Amino acid sequence: MSRGTLFDKVWQQHTVGTLPSGQTQLFIGLHLIHEVTSPQAFAMLRERGLKVLYPQRTVATVDHIVPTDSLARPLQDSLAEEMLQALEANCREHGIPLFGIGSGRQGIVHVIAPEQGLTQPGMTIACGDSHTSTHGAFGAIAFGIGTSQVRDVLATQTLALNKLKVRKVEVNGTLAPGVYAKDVILHLIRHLGVNGGVGYAYEFAGTTIAQMSMEERMTVCNMAIEGGARCGYINPDETTFAYLKGRPFAPQGEAWETAVAWWRSLRTEVDAEYDDVVVFDAATIAPTVTWGITPGQGVAVDETLPSLEMLPESERGIAQEAYDYMGLQPGQPIRGTKVDVCFIGSCTNGRISDLREAAKVLEGRKVKPGVKAFVVPGSERVKAQAEAEGLDTIFEAAGFEWRNPGCSMCLAMNPDKLQGRQVSASSSNRNFKGRQGSAAGRTLLMSPAMVAAAAITGEVTDVRQFL
Numbered sequence: 001m002s003r004g005t006l007f008d009k010v011w012q013q014h015t016v017g018t019l020p021s022g023q024t025q026l027f028i029g030l031h032l033i034h035e036v037t038s039p040q041a042f043a044m045l046r047e048r049g050l051k052v053l054y055p056q057r058t059v060a061t062v063d064h065i066v067p068t069d070s071l072a073r074p075l076q077d078s079l080a081e082e083m084l085q086a087l088e089a090n091c092r093e094h095g096i097p098l099f100g101i102g103s104g105r106q107g108i109v110h111v112i113a114p115e116q117g118l119t120q121p122g123m124t125i126a127c128g129d130s131h132t133s134t135h136g137a138f139g140a141i142a143f144g145i146g147t148s149q150v151r152d153v154l155a156t157q158t159l160a161l162n163k164l165k166v167r168k169v170e171v172n173g174t175l176a177p178g179v180y181a182k183d184v185i186l187h188l189i190r191h192l193g194v195n196g197g198v199g200y201a202y203e204f205a206g207t208t209i210a211q212m213s214m215e216e217r218m219t220v221c222n223m224a225i226e227g228g229a230r231c232g233y234i235n236p237d238e239t240t241f242a243y244l245k246g247r248p249f250a251p252q253g254e255a256w257e258t259a260v261a262w263w264r265s266l267r268t269e270v271d272a273e274y275d276d277v278v279v280f281d282a283a284t285i286a287p288t289v290t291w292g293i294t295p296g297q298g299v300a301v302d303e304t305l306p307s308l309e310m311l312p313e314s315e316r317g318i319a320q321e322a323y324d325y326m327g328l329q330p331g332q333p334i335r336g337t338k339v340d341v342c343f344i345g346s347c348t349n350g351r352i353s354d355l356r357e358a359a360k361v362l363e364g365r366k367v368k369p370g371v372k373a374f375v376v377p378g379s380e381r382v383k384a385q386a387e388a389e390g391l392d393t394i395f396e397a398a399g400f401e402w403r404n405p406g407c408s409m410c411l412a413m414n415p416d417k418l419q420g421r422q423v424s425a426s427s428s429n430r431n432f433k434g435r436q437g438s439a440a441g442r443t444l445l446m447s448p449a450m451v452a453a454a455a456i457t458g459e460v461t462d463v464r465q466f467l
């Protein structure tokens with residue numbers, strides 16, 4: 001059992017009691033809700049005559065179903081309009097703040113909570129979306145939950161959970177130019193496996209992580225869940241505090257000093273004991289691209305695809321399935337794989353720094369004719385900031401479409417969908433079969449800069465040639 005980690009401290013501080021099942025009843029400090037996983041939860045509350053216990057600890061936004069071109073109401077998709085109206089009505093009824101379209105605060109739930117200063121160190125956070133692990137970048141313990149758990153948190157502000165083991169995932173050294181946080185996490189998942197983190201919280205540490213900005217840390221923690229970990233986190237430090245200071249929901253005045261002292265005390269102790277420790281060298285990480293149907297099926301951009309014999313026995317079945325689905329062959333280079341659609345966005349890589357890196361690659365260059373390329377900023381705030389910096393002009397001059405914020409083609413619950421067997425170069429987090437809106441669509445995950453490079457050439461390209 002781990003001891004002295006931030007995870008242990010936060011878990012202990014939020015423990016309400018032990019349930020007859022042996023699970024911990026854990027208090028949830030912040031509950032983030034959106035239009036897709038909340039309507040049934042509210043309906044279940046209504047059936048039992050229950051109220052939301054802590055509306056002041058609940059914040060809503062709309063992201064999954066919003067169109068990214070026209071935002072005119074009613075939305076063209078009547079089902080999406082219905083979901084939006086249901087969220088608006090539920091928030092009104094229960095007194096829950098809603099960051100709606102046009103509020104200046106709307107966006108992907110895992111983008112807006114940090115940028116508003118709602119996400120803070122030492123918190124427990126829950127949201128009905130798998131990538132809630134993102135908030136761990138601040139030293140919060142954050143869980144993605146299902147609809148029945150959304151109901152539980154609305155009604156009781158607690159969750160029944162099994163305590164996790166803690167694995168320290170240390171990455172040391174300086175990343176080479178053209179290698180980004182996305183490459184780090186794709187590399188880690190490739191080597192630890194998509195199920196390697198089952199039963200664990202991942203504590204990301206080491207000099208590489210320490211040197212990262214908050215946005216880069218969010219990218220890493222965002223995909224902890226893709227490595228099987230229930231959550232991922234990074235100990236809060238000066239970078240965390242500098243990011244939070246002055247944000248709308250961050251503590252202000254004297255409360256700020258008190259909060260920072262508290263946050264420092266939550267850091268993992270130097271003599272902490274972990275259940276497992278793994279160490280990676282940043283110098284071995286190259287721009288990484290997935291070739292298969294799980295985020296662990298990735299290779300460096302200058303590598304060839306693995307033969308089945310090169311893979312552990314347990315991975316050969318899914319690798320064969322991936323080759324059949326993707327239409328790729330063992331031994332072929334990933335570089336040069338043709339792409340039809342290039343998507344920059346999502347809660348993994350739809351933040352301002354992601355857009356800046358992609359724009360650097362695109363400035364003065366053009367999208368290859370025939371390639372559809374579009375950028376979906378992670379939030380209204382990211383969009384406004386990008387426009388203030390002229391990034392929209394760079395994207396549009398290159399041939400990218402400049403859209404409104406939302407989840408968009410990360411999971412294609414809005415009109416942004418792949419067609420048929422199209423191949424997408426995507427800065428999102430999942431490459432599962434059919435994830436981007438076509439049952440036969442194919443997704444290659446990579447960093448936003450790599451997506452920009454692919455848009456220019458129409459094929460998987462090493463972004464370093466453009467830097």
Ligand code: SF4
Nearest residue numbers: 131346347407410411
């Ligand atoms: S961008 Fe994708 S992963 Fe992130 S919240 Fe939206 S659907 Fe979920």
